[in-house]
Amino acid sequence: MRVALVGGGLTGLSAAYYLEQYYPNVTMDLFEAGDQLGGWVRTDTDHDIVLEKGPDSFLATKPDLVELCEKVGLGPHLIGTNPRVRGAYVFWRDRYYPIPDGIQTGVPTKAKPVLTSPLLSLTGKIALAKDFIMSKGPTTDQSLGHFLRRRFGNQIVDRLAAPMLSGIFAGDIDQMSLKATFPHLLAAEQQARSVYLGSKRRIPPAPNEFVQRYHSAFLTVDRGLEQIIHSLAAALSRTQVLLSEPVERIEPASHQKWSVISAKRQGEYDAVIMTIPAYASAQILAFLPHEAQTILQNIPYANLAVIGAAYDPADIPVKTDKTGFLVPKQADLRMTAVTWVSSKWHYPHVAPLFVLRAFYGRSTENILEYDDDTLTQLFYREIERTMHIQHPPKYLRVFRIPKGMPQYVVGHLERIAELHQYLASFPGLFVLGAFEGGVGMPDRVKQAKDMAQTFGQQMGLSTAEYETSS
Structure with a gap:
């Protein structure tokens, strides 16, 4: 055949x-x-660094790709995230705020961390109580943003849920389909009336053999x-x-x-x-x-740009003790997130440089209308504002990804x-x-x-x- x-x-x-x-x-x-x-799965290994154009990891909790890697001989080359680095920041009002513990798919599952987080104002925290008093909504498809705003208010959506979830899909949370992205949130509302309570009752799957073997839920390949x-x-x-x-x-x-x-x-x-x-x-x-x-x-598809840069570690003035930071749309920046690659991964046999990746492109804009020089200058301005970096990188690469992500x-x-x-x-x-x-x-x-x-x-x-x- x-x-x-x-x-x-x-x-x-x-x-x-x-x-x-x-x-x-x-x-x-x-x-x-x-x-x-x-x-879009491309890796730049010039200058003895590992710099991904597209995705930089995959979930070990979904076993199909891990199994495939092992079948084609890549098992010994799989590595997990740096065990000493957990979580990420949100860059808001020119400060870093840790993402509160227990935020899963944009929804709080632990009360104390989110209620004590300085990222949310008192008004934003009071709005979270809506989830306990509101009745069930419709079972028909609706936007993820509309659903979360109705249950938890605008502030936690704009400052936490939107940058987290839009980063996964490179989309506008107020346009994304709830059923096509996170249907379990709709199920939680229908079954428990409260999304918070329904999410807490949801029993997380036990770590599979791959998570246990590689000691990480996220994996990549060493080169x-x-x-x-x-x-x-x-x-x-x-x-x-x-x-x-x-x-x-x-x-x-x-x-x-x-x-x-x-x-x-x-x-x-x-x-x-x-x-x-x-x-x-x-x-x-x-x-x-x-x-x-x-x-x-x-x-529809979203246009994306990724800028990778490698710096002398002495030129990084901020504490890079997490995997990076997310940037809400309301922060008045074009970048959507920055991954501190050198903090997130311990790639073997790489040059002693600090590597990061900055992400650009929201579904409401065409970031690729700018040429590489314009994107580079935009990156320099925004990385100086967010990380106070004054010196140019030792190496920089602009990756353009036209129509890179389908929108649900x-x-x-x-x-x-x-x-x-x-x-x-x-x-x-x-x-x-x-x-x-x-x-x-x-x-x-x-x-x-x-x-x-x-x-x-x-x-x-x-x-x-x-x-x-x-």
Whole structure:
């Protein structure tokens, strides 16, 4: 069976890996428009430092990516966060405030830390009591921001929840879908009436074997996450990787096959797997019904920029005893967060420099309209204000990430369900990616693995072949 895979990011490579593992008679052509694999998973190791362009870690509590890393030989190279550094700050009114203990997905689960935090005023703390006296809200989808403001007031949302949760999704909390991001908060309200009480009663899962093995809930690779991409690619034996070869269009062909036309070739395949952004899939899959096209085209994406810098440690005047700091929108800064890489991770064999990453890009702005020089000058001004750094870095890199993060706006899950109803009319076509839900790296691997496990059933492979190979 011949399969075309479109997209050489983590999702596409994971799909290729699992299809090879499960089905020995499947061969694949993997089409990647860029000149290298990995999507936004890129690592800069120049100047003997580790500087990530995109994500810098993944959750060990979601086991799929850890399992995959161990299968491709990266187990000995996985490292956890610095055990001596916990938590982060919020930069507010030109001061650092520790994030109170017990804040989970923007919601307090411990009363004393949040009630004694100087980050909130007396008015903001009194507003938290709304959660105990308000009745249940609607069960329909709503914005995460509206939900939290209704339960806890504006202040804790603006100063804590929004910078924490918007940082995960690079989105506007007042536009994000509650059901597509944190549905357990809605469940807590419905079951306990109080989100605080419902969240406290929610039994956290016991640390899995990977958290215990690596002594951390967050993991990375000792020479950067791009090593996952290289190891996955090296593990493929029946997949032809076609770099710098964008697919121009895909059309149904005769005898239940698919015609794939790229910039360099045309071929027929038994199945097609799309792992590229929604808007790109819409352009290539022009045969889809108008309604399906519209759903794919209308999924918004946020533009992002990441500035990485390495300093002489003597030039850092502030105490960097946490993983970094978040910046609320109301703080009158363009940066959204700063990670103190050298505090968060103990990468082995790196230069004795202090490395940090500053994040730019909110869903309400296009940060990429500025050129690199303008972004660099903006970074210098804001890093001086937030960290009082007077000296230039030894090394600086601007990473531009156009349309880097899909936005799960209200009603997202309903639209995705409708999309899959249309796709069901086209057997042999599989469309997946971060736009469906779950932006983390483990989510991408799980999605690819789940698709591969059902591939045989949908494509008519024998049960014996499937069971034997899996």
